[in-house]
Amino acid sequence: MLAEREGLIAELEHLTGEDRLLQLRARTVRAGVLIDEGRPAEAEAEAEAVLRVLTRTMYVTDVWELELDALAAMGRALCALDRHQEAETIARAHLPRADGYLVNDLHLLLLHSLSGQGRHEEALADPHRHSPELFPSYAGAHELATAVALHGLGRHDATVRPVGFRPLSGPPAPPRPPPEPGPLPWPHGATYENEQRGTGTDMSTTPVPTADLYDEHGEALDICTTGFRQFGGRRLFAGPVRTVRCHEDNALLRELLHTPGEGAVLVVDGGGSPRTALVGDLIAGAAERNGWAGLIINGSVRDSVALGGLDLGVQALGTVPRKSGKTGAGAVDEPVTIGEVTFRVGDTVHADDDGVVVLRG
Incomplete structure (x- = not known):
């Protein structure tokens, strides 16, 4: 065959x-x-x-x-x-x-x-x-x-029926229940709770235009001064912060994006290097499939046309066709500072055409 x-x-x-x-x-x-x-x-x-x-x-x-x-x-x-x-x-x-x-x-x-x-x-x-x-x-x-x-389970004598089976000619299936709310799992036993702070904007991961967030929070909001370009299909995105630090080497980044993202935004500190691309269509496609909300990359990307077709936020400094190294050097979920803002696990980041802002957890 x-x-x-x-x-x-x-x-x-x-x-x-x-x-x-x-x-x-x-x-x-x-x-x-x-x-x-x-x-x-x-x-x-x-x-x-x-x-x-x-x-x-x-x-x-x-x-x-x-x-x-x-x-x-x-x-x-x-x-x-x-x-x-x-x-x-x-x-x-x-x-x-x-x-x-x-x-x-x-x-x-x-x-x-x-x-x-x-x-x-x-x-x-x-x-x-x-x-x-x-x-x-x-x-x-x-x-x-x-x-x-x-x-x-050792239940060798149990009656076997196909799980979830019902004939196509039978009565309609009941509607699927909505997902149960709950905290997202995070490294080191921590959790990120979606909660309301005071009477203002919901501090959940629902994307909010950055200008609206500034109008509400003013200088209490941390504003990244780095001028990122938009490459992904989602131009407005938000989520709990995850971080990775890697310089001209994307092996660690690739490994992380092949794990469940659960709506998080990965902030990548690539040192601002224009020499190699940290993300291309394959790695970004894996991020989309695994439920990441977006990527904010202090570095470069490639396959930029394909990135625009993904249901994923992608912001980066620019493009370059050269691939990155694969040694696995770097660090995950450590604080990284980009554009006068320190990104930490537990914070919430919002990004759109106007910029990138952080709400502290």
Whole structure:
């Protein structure tokens, strides 16, 4: 089957424009075949290549379905490589926007990723909150995933039913409940609570224009004097501060953005270097998929056109095509000072076309 898929991909190589999506879909299927053949590392690389092309084209066409297909394939590859937490992040981040068979794909990915981490009770309980409408062809896979979770709990004699299964002809599923509010997890056991301070503007992570914040808070507001340029698709964004310090080396930055962002804004102190790009389309795409609200980079970026197609805030000093080093040098979640403002974990940053401001936690 893989040889047939390779032939089809070769035949579609000449396509351009929106017709190129046919080849990308074939490559996504190829990633699934590679997983089935026990070649997950190659499958991950193939899915990542598809996502890279999609990142460059999604600003001109709607490719969300193909994007979710590729993400599901990448998640399966990650599970096969025992990188279950990364797979869980993909499933949880994209289930809310999935529809039809994609709900089933991501639902299965969540089950496998939880069981792979030994979290079998969650694997059995969590999917009920999504109430997916199972396609009949997925019933066997769900039954197997449920059996794996039960086996992990030592419940070998339990009756196995596909988690969340109901026939397509049955009554409509109940509406999904809204997410329960709660604090965001932070390093070192700290938490960031979204709370109201006095009677003024809500100090939560809801983006507020920086000029409005200044009108309300005046000089109590910390204003960054660095003149950043906008590159991302979100021109107004906000979130709890996370930080990374790295000079012309983005390995640590890349590792951090492949973890759940939970709505945070990553402030990157790259020393203002114009020599190398700390962020390109792949790293920014990972930040979008993992739930980061935005990036504020005291340094340079590349793939600037593709960055504009992401649902992610990206501010930086400028662009340069040269890649950064990969040694992993730097520090995470230490205070960094940029433009006369010190950014600390626990603060809230708001950014828009007028600038960057910080509300102290």
